[in-house]
Amino acid sequence: MGVSLNQPSTLEQILITTKVEKVMNWSRATSVWPVTFGLACCAIEMMAAGASRFDFDRFGAGIFRATPRQADLMIIAGTVTYKMAPVIKTLYDQMPEPKWVIAMGSCATAGGPFDSYHTIQGVDKIIPVDVFIPGCPPRPESLIYGFMKLQDKIMTSSLADRYKDIFEEVG
Amino acid sequence: MSDETLPQPSESPEAPAGPYIYDYAASPQRQVVMPKTVPLPSLRTYEAEVKAAVAADEAKWQKMLADFETAKAKAEAEGKEAPKPPVRPVPRKDDNDLKTPWPQEAKDDDLHRLQERLGGKVEEIFEQAGELTCQVSKEAILEALQLCRQDIALNYEMLADQTATHYPAATGFAFSVVYHLTSISRRKRLRLRILVPEEFSPESACAVYPSANWMEREIYDMLGIRFANHPDMTRILCPEDWEGHPLRKDYPVVGWGQRDIAFREDRGGMLERIALQKAGQLGINLKQPKAE
Numbered sequence: 001m002g003v004s005l006n007q008p009s010t011l012e013q014i015l016i017t018t019k020v021e022k023v024m025n026w027s028r029a030t031s032v033w034p035v036t037f038g039l040a041c042c043a044i045e046m047m048a049a050g051a052s053r054f055d056f057d058r059f060g061a062g063i064f065r066a067t068p069r070q071a072d073l074m075i076i077a078g079t080v081t082y083k084m085a086p087v088i089k090t091l092y093d094q095m096p097e098p099k100w101v102i103a104m105g106s107c108a109t110a111g112g113p114f115d116s117y118h119t120i121q122g123v124d125k126i127i128p129v130d131v132f133i134p135g136c137p138p139r140p141e142s143l144i145y146g147f148m149k150l151q152d153k154i155m156t157s158s159l160a161d162r163y164k165d166i167f168e169e170v171g
Numbered sequence: 172m173s174d175e176t177l178p179q180p181s182e183s184p185e186a187p188a189g190p191y192i193y194d195y196a197a198s199p200q201r202q203v204v205m206p207k208t209v210p211l212p213s214l215r216t217y218e219a220e221v222k223a224a225v226a227a228d229e230a231k232w233q234k235m236l237a238d239f240e241t242a243k244a245k246a247e248a249e250g251k252e253a254p255k256p257p258v259r260p261v262p263r264k265d266d267n268d269l270k271t272p273w274p275q276e277a278k279d280d281d282l283h284r285l286q287e288r289l290g291g292k293v294e295e296i297f298e299q300a301g302e303l304t305c306q307v308s309k310e311a312i313l314e315a316l317q318l319c320r321q322d323i324a325l326n327y328e329m330l331a332d333q334t335a336t337h338y339p340a341a342t343g344f345a346f347s348v349v350y351h352l353t354s355i356s357r358r359k360r361l362r363l364r365i366l367v368p369e370e371f372s373p374e375s376a377c378a379v380y381p382s383a384n385w386m387e388r389e390i391y392d393m394l395g396i397r398f399a400n401h402p403d404m405t406r407i408l409c410p411e412d413w414e415g416h417p418l419r420k421d422y423p424v425v426g427w428g429q430r431d432i433a434f435r436e437d438r439g440g441m442l443e444r445i446a447l448q449k450a451g452q453l454g455i456n457l458k459q460p461k462a463e
Contacts, residue, residue, distance in 0.1 A: 083409070085432060115424070116430075117417055117423070117427075118409070118417075120430055126432070126433075
């Protein structure tokens, strides 16, 4: 029984060489758990995205956690008012690092039609945002596309980048 | 890339100096425009307007007649042909079927009963488009509400809505507070109205209609009318630290800058934690470990 030289050995069959960072990013990108958190009509579309027709769970993001301490992603789905801003900030602060934010819909991105006294003109004035999704409200496909963009961002991120500015501030 | 290679814009005064930038602060939606009229429905005001219009029409006709007389005398003196006598213009027929229904004389028994029981405290009663309106003096509103609720012939059980409007152009009052009453047993609706000047506290309706509690809080929040003897006269929609009353006409639509908050810079509360750490109150070491 002749042994072919092109045949990989048993060790090569069971081992893959990769970077720790890549594995970390892959595991993070495929299990992003959002907070159960909706503000206005965009939350209805977010719920539709989580339901069976669009099935957000295919991307590992279907587990909407009831507490920010178990969540990685915050989907700002709706109008951000002045009264709600400290609450959003508190919820964001309670989320453990690494954490990401999606601003869903035109209200959360730029205030939308509410150029009024009570509406924060974009949630990025309060918390840093990773992905902005336009639409009023965006369809579940848009949310899924935006989420896939976030997955791309997570995959290309580096562990060192995330904390670089923080470490620089601390010195 | 030097600037000489770029095509220079023409020096004509019509051409804009740079790229067109919309002046967001000067847009007409952001300017506070104070109303010059008082669009408060009232039979008295409507009758006065009609009377003034008739008088103006008559004055115009008299002026035309006088002009004709002078022109005629002048033509006779000069020996010319006399001018044509003027024809009074017929008022143009308005076929617009979207006209506002005007206030009319009160015919309903409820309004007359209110006037009979309250006497001089009723300032005005009228009907408009089948809706009953009774304007009472601002000190007698609680009495009027009690009468509407307890009188067996009126029997208005429910305060369906209570709201207010700001009239900055009016003299003698600044706000109108409106009470929409509903009688479920008699299937009727009635509107009570008071005219309130600035800094006046009308009596709260909570003693008669408990549902007025939140509506009066909303009126206070949005317009700044403080109701006397209210159990909890605090804001209901805006936060407690809000400044101004947003439904006043002199309040800008974009507010007084409350929405321009920015706590983005404190990233995840990190700066605060660093400050705490520097003060020695936090045990977590955030510093990057350095190689020896």
